[in-house]
Amino acid sequence: MIKILSAEQIRRWDLYTIKNEPISSFDLMERASEAFVKLLLTKINHKLNVDVVCGPGNNGGDGFAIARLLIEKGWKVNCHLIDFGVKLSEDCRKSYRKYLDICQVNIVKQYKELDLSGELIIDAVFGSGLSRPATGLAGEVIQLINQSSAKTVSVDMPSGLFADKVNLTGRIVEADWTITFQVPKLSFLIPESGFYVGEWSVVDIGLDLNFLKTESSDYSIFEKSDIDRSLFIRKKYDHKGKYGRVxxxxxxxxxxxxAYLSSKAALKSGTGLLTVHIPKVGYGPIQTSLPEAMVSIDSEKEFISQVDNVDAFDAIGIGPGLGTNPKTGKILKSLFTSFNKPMAIDADALNLIALDKELIDLVPKGSVLTPHIGEFNRLFGECDNGLERIEKVKSIAIEKQLVIVLKGAHTVIATPDGKVHFNSTGNSGMATAGCGDVLTGIISAFIARGGDTSTSAKVGVCIHGWAGDLAEKTVGKTALMASDLLSALPKVFSNVESSDFI
Ligand SMILES: NC(=O)C1=CN([C@@H]2O[C@H](COP(=O)(O)OP(=O)(O)OC[C@H]3O[C@@H](n4cnc5c(N)ncnc54)[C@H](OP(=O)(O)O)[C@@H]3O)[C@@H](O)[C@H]2O)[C@@H](O)CC1
Ligand SMILES: [K+]
Structure with a gap:
């Protein structure tokens, strides 16, 4: 699990390391720049003409150090200092002078003096010290960087982007690649701001890990190595009832x-017994395509109108392909009150709740809701930006004591204890019909297995994305379909079951 820290916490971490290692702030800058260059050179193994654009703070100081290191590697470097008429930070000045010992710097007082004719731009204008949106000369410089046909690699952060808030004004570098120091920043994980970051990589600059032991954060990134393997232990004398009834x-x-995709996903995720309740029209197809499932038939032909005898189940998954017939809506109320265990609630079940908002307070505590942004907005209202939406998801999870899974590029799992986890697996090939149904099946299986619902949601989302990543390796992103996730699940679980899966 990676804790996401605010810019202010990262500053304190920096100081903590300087004091406790001990190391001078200038040497830490050198170490960060070396880590940046080392990673850069793993991807670009031929010498390029590069423009390094530096600002007045420590981000600019990194820029000068990186420029110097690249010259040492034989690159042709044009280094520019944007002159905002302010004093350079102490370490930036030191780094600038060290660079001047070997090469000249182009001082830019007006954007017209910035000639970006190299094959690569290294953006070191501003990092985590951005104090206001980039306008004026800063905005013009960023616009020039964005207009250039050269690829841009940002140092620590795309210049103009805040680490932990969303900009409404000012320009922001649209990086192709951001190499960030020590930890990813919150804004990387939010759709509007993540757009500017491009691909991102984290380099270890050796900040003192003891600092993290006492520093708390409500935000973290959930990784494959965080998967709780106890959910997957199967013992020799266990029977199928042990593995949950969904x-x-x-x-x-x-x-x-x-119904097929969600049910098959539950079975593939280890469910002992699965019953799928469908309208009559689905009987033949489901019975034929999924013989492992028991089928319960509704009295209605085309939609679901009643669900009885739910006591025997350990978990209910509800919503995939359900439709929004008012008669289906009526079953939600009785289901929520009769089944007093957490459920996995998705898709049209969420839309039905949105049509009758009082239902939300009847949802069994601890249940997992898996809306995409559209469904979330219908349920809880629109937000001005992604960060505000995450704050809202967080407060609803606390207030309603629910687990909210907000699906997206970095799916957010907000748990009733006020923690927000960003998923680290998955890819854009998964933005296609039916992938959400598969997720409902996976999470239902883990809840039925006895996992607490926060864990079931975090692990379920991670496994789902991992299956997507394996499927991408086989079929690519364009052709990826939800059924490819089902085909990839066995490989994911065999990795999890083996002892060396990370
Ligand atoms: N994390 C770590 O441990 C390590 C971090 N390191 C590096 O330090 C970076 C943070 O450095 P930093 O704090 O000096 O801030 P930075 O981003 O360079 O900018 C500050 C300058 O920009 C100015 N300025 C701000 N906004 C502006 C605007 N809109 N328009 C115009 N000017 C504006 C601001 O002026 P002021 O706000 O004071 O008026 C000030 O002069 C970090 O991202 C990483 O690269 C590594 O070296 C070592 C280890
Ligand atoms: K930068």
């Missing part, structure tokens, strides 16, 4: 495939 309530005319 009821999947899913499907309507034209959407029986969603």
């Amino acid at each position: 009821l999947m309530v899913a499907g309507s005319l034209g959407k029986i495939g969603a």
Whole structure:
């Protein structure tokens, strides 16, 4: 698990390391720049003409050190200092002078003096010390960087981007690659701001890890190595009842495939017994395509109108392909009150709750809701930006004592204890029909297995994304379909079951 720290916490971490290692702040800058160059050279193994654009703070100081290191490697470097008419920070000045010992610097007082004709731009204008949106000369410089056809690699942060808030004004570098120091920043994980970051990599600059032991953060990144393997232990004398009984309530005319995908995902995720409740129209297809499932048939042909006898189940997954017929809406209330265990609630079940907002308070505590942004907005209202939305997800998870999984490029899992976890697996090939249904199946299986619902959601989302990453390796992103995730699940679970999966 990687803790996400604020810019202010990172500054204190910096100082803590300087004091406790001990190391001078200038040597720490040198170490960070060496780590940056080392990673850069793993990807670009031929010498380029590079423009390094430096600002007045320590980010600029990194820029000068990086420029010097690249010259030592035989690169042709044009180094520019943007002159905002302010004093350089002490370490930036030191780094600048050290660079001047070997090469000249182009001082830029007006954007017209900035000639970016190299094959690569290294953006070291501003980092985590950005104190206001980049306008005026700063904005013009950033615009020039963005207009250049050269690829841009940002140092620590794309210049103009805040580490932990969303800009509404000012320009921001649109990086192709951001090499960031020690930890990813919150804004990398939010759609509007993450857009500017491009691909990102974290380099270890040796900040003292003891600092993290006492520093708390509500935000973290959930990684494969955080997967709780106790969810997957199967003992020799166990019987299928030990591995959970799932009821999947899913499907309507034209959407029986969603019932298939979610049910099969639950079975592939280790469920002992699975019953799928579907309208009559789905009986033949489901029975044929998924013989491992028990099928419960609704009295209605095209939609679901009643669900009885739920006591025997350990978990209910509800929503995939359900449709929004008002008669289906009516079953939610009785289901929420009769089934007093947490459920996995997705898709049209969420839309039905949005149509009758009082239902949200009846949802069994600890249940997992898996909305995408559209469903979330329908349920809880629109937000001005992604950061505000995450704050809202967090406060709803606390207030309603629910686990909210907000699906996206970095799916957010907000748990009732007020923690927000960003998932680290998955890819854009998964933005396609049916992938959400598979997730509902996986999470339902883990809840039925007895996992607490926060863990089930975090692990479920991570496994789902991991399956997507393996599927991408086989079929690529364009052709990826939800059924490819089902095909990839066995490989994911065999990795998890083996002792060396990380
Ligand atoms: N994390 C670590 O441990 C390590 C971090 N390191 C590096 O330090 C970086 C942070 O450095 P930093 O704090 O000096 O801030 P930085 O981003 O260079 O900018 C500050 C300068 O920009 C100015 N300025 C701000 N906004 C502006 C605007 N809109 N328009 C115009 N001017 C603006 C601001 O002026 P002021 O706000 O004072 O008016 C000040 O002069 C960090 O990202 C990483 O690269 C490594 O070296 C070592 C280890
Ligand atoms: K930068």
